Amino acid sequence: xxxxxxxxxxxxxxxxxxxxxxxxxxxxxxxxxxxxxxxxxxxxxxxxxxxxxxxxxxxxxxxxxxxxxxxxxxxxxxxxxxxxxxxxxxxxxxxxxxxxxxxxxxxxxxxxxxxxxxxxxxxxxxxxxxxxxxxxxxxxxxxxxxxxxxxxxxxxxxxxxxxxxxxxxxxxxxxxxxxxxxxxxxxxxxxxxxxxxxxxxxxxxxxxxxxxxxxxxxxxxxxxxxxxxxxxxxxxxxxxxxxxxxxxxxxxxxxxxxxxxxxxxxxxxxxxxxxxxxxxx
Numbered sequence: 001x002x003x004x005x006x007x008x009x010x011x012x013x014x015x016x017x018x019x020x021x022x023x024x025x026x027x028x029x030x031x032x033x034x035x036x037x038x039x040x041x042x043x044x045x046x047x048x049x050x051x052x053x054x055x056x057x058x059x060x061x062x063x064x065x066x067x068x069x070x071x072x073x074x075x076x077x078x079x080x081x082x083x084x085x086x087x088x089x090x091x092x093x094x095x096x097x098x099x100x101x102x103x104x105x106x107x108x109x110x111x112x113x114x115x116x117x118x119x120x121x122x123x124x125x126x127x128x129x130x131x132x133x134x135x136x137x138x139x140x141x142x143x144x145x146x147x148x149x150x151x152x153x154x155x156x157x158x159x160x161x162x163x164x165x166x167x168x169x170x171x172x173x174x175x176x177x178x179x180x181x182x183x184x185x186x187x188x189x190x191x192x193x194x195x196x197x198x199x200x201x202x203x204x205x206x207x208x209x210x211x212x213x214x215x216x217x218x219x220x221x222x223x224x225x226x227x228x229x230x231x232x233x234x235x236x237x238x239x240x241x242x243x244x245x246x247x248x249x250x251x252x253x254x255x256x257x258x259x260x261x262x263x264x265x266x267x268x269x270x271x272x273x274x275x276x277x278x279x280x281x
Contacts, residue, residue: 001082003089007097007137010090013051014139022047025140025167027131030054031071031185032080035175039144040084042172047142051088052081053134058094059105060126071188090138097133106132108155108162114249115151115262116273119239127152128159135165142168146175148182150260150275154247174274176202182274189270197235198267204229204241205276208261212278217256219243230265239264239271246277256280 004010017023024047026039043050054077061067074091081089105125111117112124135143145153153171160169175183180202181195190198204226211225227241244251246260255278262275 001078001086001089003078003091005091005093005096007092010051010088010092010137013088014137017049020048020141022049022141023139024050025134025138025143026050026052026086027134027143027145028052028054028077029056029070029185030077031073031188032077033175033183033185033187035146035148035183037080037084038175039146039172040081040086042170043142043144044085046170049087050085051090051138051140052086053138054089054091055097055130055134057097057126057130059098059129060123062120062122065120066186066189071185090134097130105129106159106163108159111151111155111158111249115240115242115244116264117151119264124152124155128155131156132159132163132165135160135167140167142170144170144172147171147277148174148184148273148275150246150262150277151249154249157247180206182272184272186270186272190267194235194267194270197233198272200230200233200236201263201265201272201274204263205261205274208243209276209278212255217254219251219253219255219259222255222261226261226263230263235267237266239266243278 024043026043028036056070058067106128107125108128117124157169179199181199207229208222208226211222223241230236230238241263243259243261252259258279260277264273
């Protein structure tokens with residue numbers, strides 16, 4: 001695996017392998033787990049060459065969030081990527097990605113203030129800015145993201161469409177623990193009791209899925225059922241429980257044509273997200 005810590009170095013790599021028919025990028029912030037690795041495997045099977053990026057992006061963290069404590073273990077991440085036969089790793093520092101005096105941002109209006117964007121002001125602006133920079137530097141043909149960050153994926157799809165960026169966005173399924181908890185780097189923050197409590201997020205989504213499968217198509221009723229289940233777990237504080245259109249992220253009243261059910265909650269001081277897509281039979 002070739003590693004570059006500079007933009008110039010990564011561009012030289014891309015130029016050298018310009019003949020590759022499908023060059024993949026898997027953007028990450030490190031602290032890799034099986035969810036990330038599933039993206040590498042998907043990229044490996046669908047593309048000729050695979051690049052991963054590892055960059056803890058400071059501008060997507062708000063005041064009081066966990067930027068300083070976000071888990072970092074470069075050696076471990078590098079070993080995991082090598083085991084997955086990733087071809088290239090782009091691991092720049094903050095100064096490399098954001099030179100002194102940088103004042104330019106990329107914002108997807110009307111979507112970036114929904115779901116997590118409502119409670120994490122500026123978060124999605126940070127995401128779309130860094131992803132657009134990665135696309136400009138690496139110039140992938142295909143980029144792989146996880147369904148766990150469903151709103152992020154929808155916003156990136158809109159950015160790519162609106163800015164005519166020539167990259168295909170592939171969204172891969174959520175990878176879960178045995179009890180259903182969506183894999184996340186932030187799960188490492190949970191103690192044993194919090195870890196047990198966190199599984200209520202998945203159970204609430206499955207309750208919504210069950211009711212939908214049984215014929216309940218009114219979003220308000222489904223949301224009420226999901227919130228009721230979360231409320232039974234006193235260690236979990238709900239941020240939002242919403243049912244929205246998967247592309248616009250606007251709330252929907254009738255889910256008979258399908259919808260995204262998204263939940264965010266605090267377990268202790270740790271904020272977790274999860275979702276499920278309701279699809280008509």
